[in-house]
Amino acid sequence: MNKACDVVVVGGGVAGTHTAMSVARFSGGRLSVTLIDRNPSSEFGKKTKTGWSCGDAVSRKSMDFACDNIGISYGYPEIEHQVEGVLVYSPDHESRVLFDGDGYILNRRVWAMRQLEYLVKMGVEVLHRVDVHSVLVEDGFVAGVSGKNLATGEDVKIRAKVVVDASGSASKLRSNLPIKSNIEREIDKENDVIGTGRYIVEFERGEEDETWFDPRYCIIHLDQVLAPGGYSWVFPKGENKANIGLGILKRLLHKRNAKLGINENIQDLIEKYLGMNRVVRNPRPSTSPLDENNIFNIWQVPVRRQNDCLVANGFAIVGDAAWMPRPIDAGGIGPALEASVILGRCIVEALEAGDVSEAGLWKYNVEYVRRRGYQMASFEVLRRYLQGLSNERISFGMKYFLSQEDVESIKRREHPRFPLLTSLKRYLLDSELRRRVREDPGLAKGLRIAAEKSRRLIRLYSEYPENPASFTKWHRRFLAELRDAYKRLSPQEF
Ligand SMILES: Cc1cc2nc3c(=O)[nH]c(=O)nc-3n(C[C@H](O)[C@H](O)[C@H](O)COP(=O)(O)OP(=O)(O)OC[C@H]3O[C@@H](n4cnc5c(N)ncnc54)[C@H](O)[C@@H]3O)c2cc1C
Numbered sequence: 001m002n003k004a005c006d007v008v009v010v011g012g013g014v015a016g017t018h019t020a021m022s023v024a025r026f027s028g029g030r031l032s033v034t035l036i037d038r039n040p041s042s043e044f045g046k047k048t049k050t051g052w053s054c055g056d057a058v059s060r061k062s063m064d065f066a067c068d069n070i071g072i073s074y075g076y077p078e079i080e081h082q083v084e085g086v087l088v089y090s091p092d093h094e095s096r097v098l099f100d101g102d103g104y105i106l107n108r109r110v111w112a113m114r115q116l117e118y119l120v121k122m123g124v125e126v127l128h129r130v131d132v133h134s135v136l137v138e139d140g141f142v143a144g145v146s147g148k149n150l151a152t153g154e155d156v157k158i159r160a161k162v163v164v165d166a167s168g169s170a171s172k173l174r175s176n177l178p179i180k181s182n183i184e185r186e187i188d189k190e191n192d193v194i195g196t197g198r199y200i201v202e203f204e205r206g207e208e209d210e211t212w213f214d215p216r217y218c219i220i221h222l223d224q225v226l227a228p229g230g231y232s233w234v235f236p237k238g239e240n241k242a243n244i245g246l247g248i249l250k251r252l253l254h255k256r257n258a259k260l261g262i263n264e265n266i267q268d269l270i271e272k273y274l275g276m277n278r279v280v281r282n283p284r285p286s287t288s289p290l291d292e293n294n295i296f297n298i299w300q301v302p303v304r305r306q307n308d309c310l311v312a313n314g315f316a317i318v319g320d321a322a323w324m325p326r327p328i329d330a331g332g333i334g335p336a337l338e339a340s341v342i343l344g345r346c347i348v349e350a351l352e353a354g355d356v357s358e359a360g361l362w363k364y365n366v367e368y369v370r371r372r373g374y375q376m377a378s379f380e381v382l383r384r385y386l387q388g389l390s391n392e393r394i395s396f397g398m399k400y401f402l403s404q405e406d407v408e409s410i411k412r413r414e415h416p417r418f419p420l421l422t423s424l425k426r427y428l429l430d431s432e433l434r435r436r437v438r439e440d441p442g443l444a445k446g447l448r449i450a451a452e453k454s455r456r457l458i459r460l461y462s463e464y465p466e467n468p469a470s471f472t473k474w475h476r477r478f479l480a481e482l483r484d485a486y487k488r489l490s491p492q493e494f
Contacts, residue, residue: 001149001154001155001156001157001158002157002158003034003157003158003159004144004158004159004160005032005033005034005125005158005159005160006031006032006033006160006161006162006351007020007023007031007032007033007034007160007161007162007163007164007347007351008033008034008035008036008144008145008158008160008162008163008164009023009033009034009035009036009163009164009166010036010132010145010163010164010165010166010167010173011035011036011037011165011166011167011168011319011321012035012036012037012039012044012045012112012115012116012126013045013047013112013166013168013319013320013336014045014111014115014319014333014336014337014340015166015318015319015320015321015324015336015339015340016035016037016164016166016167016318016319017035017045017112017115017116017118017119017340018066018070018115018336018337018340018341018344019164019166019318019340019343019344019347020033020035020119020122020124020164020344021070021072021115021118021119021122021124021340021344022069022070022340022341022343022344022345023344023347023348024119024122024123024124024344025069025070025071025122025344026344026345026348027348027351029122029123031348031351032125033123033124033125034124034125034126034127034158034160035119035124035125035126035127036126036127036130036132036145036147036156036158037126037127037128037129037130038129038130038131038132038150039128039129040128040129040151041116041126041128043293044112044113044115044116044126044128045108045112045115045116046109046112046293047168047297047299048297048299050293050294050296050297050298051109051293051294051295051296051297052108052109052112052294053196053197053198053297053298053299054106054108054198054243054333055198055218055233055235055243055245056080056105056106056107056108056235056237056243057083057086057103057104057105057106057218057235057243057331057333058103058104058106058331058333058334058337059100059101059102059103059104059331059334060101060102060103060104061101061102061334062333062334062335062337062338063104063334063337065337065338065341066337066338066340066341069341069345070341070344072118074111074114077107077110077290078106078107078110078111078113078114079104079105079106079107079111080104080105080106080107080237080238080290081104081105081215081236081237081238082102082103082104082105083102083103083104083105083216083217083218083235083236084101084102084103084216084217085098085099085100085101085102085103085217085218086098086099086100086103086217086218086219086220086329087214087217087218087219087220088220088222088231089211089219089220089221089222090222090394090395090398090399091221091222091223091224091391091392091394091395092391092395093211093221094395094399095395095398095399095402096211097398097402097407097410098217098407099410100331103218105218105235105236105237105243106333107237107290107291108294109290109291109292109293109294110290127156129149129150129151130147130148130149130150130156131147131148131150132145132146132147132156132167132172132173133146133147133148133172134146134147134172134173134176134178135163135173135177135178135315136157136159137178137179140179140180140313141179141313141314141315141356141357142162142163142177142179142312142313142314142315143159143160143161143163143314144157144158144159144160144163145157145158145160145163145173160314161314161351161356162314162315162316162347162350162351162356162361163314163315163316164315164316164317164318164343164347165315165316165317165318165321165322166317166318166319166321166340167321168319168320168321169193169299169300169301169302169320169321169323170300171317171320171321173321174307174317174321174322177312177315179312179313179315180312181309181312181313181315181358182308182309182312182358182468182471182472182475183307183309183310183311183312183315183317184307184308184309187302187304187323188304190250190251191249191251191304191384192302192303192304192323192327192380193249193250193300193301193302193303194229194230194247194248194249194300194301194303194330195247195248195249195250195253195266195298195300196230196245196246196247196248196266196298196299196300196301196330197245197246197247197266197267197270197296197297197298197299198233198243198244198245198246198270198296198297199243199244199245199270199274199283199285199295199296200237200241200242200243200285200286200291200294200295200296201241201242201244201274201280201283201284201285201286202240202241202283202284202285202286202287203240203241203242203280203281203282203283203284204240204281204282205239205240205279205281206278206279206280206281207278207279208279209278209279212234212277212278212279212280213234213236213242213277213279213280214236215236215238215239216236217236218233218234218235218236219233219234219235220232220233220329221233221234222386222391222394223391224252224256224389224390224391224394225256225391226246226269226272226273226276227246227247227248227269227273228248228249228252228253228255228256229248229249229251229252229253229387230246230247230248230249230330231246231247231329232244232245232246232247232269232270232273233245233246234277234280241286241288242280244270244273244274244277244280244283245270246266246269246270246273247301247330248266248269249387252387253265253266266298267296267298301320301325301330301332302320302323302324302325303325303326303327303328303330303380303383304323304327304376304380305323305327305373305376305377305379305380306322306323306324306335306339306368306373306376307322307323308475308478309365309468309471309475310322310339310343310364310365310368311358311361311362311364311365312358313356313357313358314356314357315361316343316347316361316364318336318339318340318343319332319335319336319339319340320332320336322339324336324339324372326375326376326379327376327379327380327382327383328379328382328383334372335372338368338371338372339364339368339372342364342367342368342371343364343368346361346363346364346367347361347364349363350363358468359467359468362466362467362468365464366464366465366466369461369464370464373461374458374461374462374464375414375415375458377457377460377461377478377482378415378450378453378454378457378458379415380482381450381453381454381457381482381485381486381489382415382416382450382454384486384489385446385447385450385489388489388490389443393440393443396436396439396440396443397440397443397447400433400436401418401420401421401436401443401444401447402416402418402420403418403419403420405417405419406418406419415451415454415458416451417451417454417455418447418448418450418451420433421437421444421447421448421451422448422451422452446489449485449488449489450485450489453481453484453485453488453489456481457478457481457482457485460474460477460478460481
């Protein structure tokens with residue numbers, strides 16, 4: 001197959017579908033858009049062979065942003081359940097923080113089908129069962145894609161003015177990008193990729209204990225022994241149904257296994273977590289036809305800040321391919337939805353202006369950083385610091401050093417500023433706080449540094465360059481700040 005269009009989007013996940021819809025919407029249907037996904041149409045948007053691997057939670061705010069801008073709406077059954085927020089519990093279950101506000105628990109399999117319906121309705125051409133292996137290049141610009149039809153073995157070549165890589169965290173296109181570009185090709189797999197897995201289960205209700213299951217809230221448990229470097233979750237899909245899983249940093253799991261003299265993998269840990277839950281009795285795979293081929297799966301999530309540059313000549317990255325999930329909780333659906341809307345609009349503007357160079361597409365970088373991206377490096381620093389703490393210190397910190405103001409910041413999806421530790425006046429006036437700081441001065445200092453670094457990184461993002469010419473200079477300062485943060489907050493006891 002040989003054809004040409006204005007925009008080609010690779011990947012039929014949440015990022016690819018909404019970018020394609022956004023281009024269609026903002027161009028009023030004037031641009032030709034082709035979306036390519038490697039799955040058959042009946043399994044559209046499937047991440048891995050074993051399913052639509054996800055915790056399925058998204059905030060209402062992000063969903064509304066995408067729906068309002070693109071002019072679409074979602075309802076039951078793709079939205080399976082509604083929640084009032086996400087509750088994060090300390091390892092001892094004694095402290096909790098509520099964040100993110102109202103949200104939805106999706107059925108990703110059904111949601112993908114709804115997205116496909118919208119794509120077709122909006123005039124986007126969808127090619128199923130095509131695996132894209134590389135980009136076409138012309139005069140230093142990406143000029144299309146090459147792939148293979150997995151059903152027929154036929155070679156597929158599609159020329160396009162802009163190529164969007166929305167092919168997820170294992171993107172080949174980004175890592176093999178053959179043109180000169182500011183896009184980083186590889187992620188630090190040791191430190192910035194979380195291995196995750198989850199079950200969709202039905203169960204009977206055992207004991208009443210809201211710290212283990214509450215149909216009104218998504219629950220996250222921090223526990224460095226059960227989920228080293230990550231966390232575990234129980235996201236309700238009804239009164240007797242939930243998405244239950246966990247994520248770990250492989251390096252820390254190996255360390256923890258060696259320390260305990262055992263050899264547990266992610267699946268072992270999930271089974272253990274299921275067994276610990278006092279409310280979830282007799283968990284078994286969901287029998288709903290809506291969950292067919294989507295019961296258990298394991299996959300990876302990038303948890304660093306988004307790629308420091310998201311565009312190149314004729315090329316853009318979005319979603320997991322651009323490392324967009326929020327570093328602290330691996331929530332990637334919201335960032336992908338918001339970035340997709342922005343990217344679609346910027347592509348239309350660039351094509352209308354006749355400039356799809358890195359400079360012509362640069363506005364996407366600036367707008368994404370202003371809307372969501374500006375927080376991500378500070379969350380990356382906080383996440384790396386917390387990963388190095390023991391359960392006892394996390395429980396202690398959440399109990400004594402997290403103020404109401406911090407909780408409010410977290411609710412607004414912002415980095416906590418730890419005013420109890422950063423305000424000298426408060427410190428001097430509060431004898432109980434001084435006693436706690438003396439109990440663990442290292443923790444107090446670490447959180448203080450994380451707060452200070454957060455402010456500096458957010459300030460640097462506010463100076464994100466308006467054009468590529470100033471990028472290198474800005475990037476150098478930004479990386480120096482990050483490196484200094486890692487030096488001063490190096491992992492401790494894990
Ligand atoms: C276990 C787990 C739990 C999670 N929980 C949550 C959560 O609760 N909330 C949240 O917000 N986020 C969560 N995330 C993250 C979230 O799922 C992702 O951030 C989001 O789905 C990314 O969407 P995407 O479109 O960028 O990529 P993907 O969903 O990976 O989609 C990529 C698509 O491209 C296709 N593709 C890949 N390569 C090619 C190719 N070469 N050619 C053609 N097609 C290709 C794939 O088959 C797929 O259809 C979780 C992730 C995991 C793994």
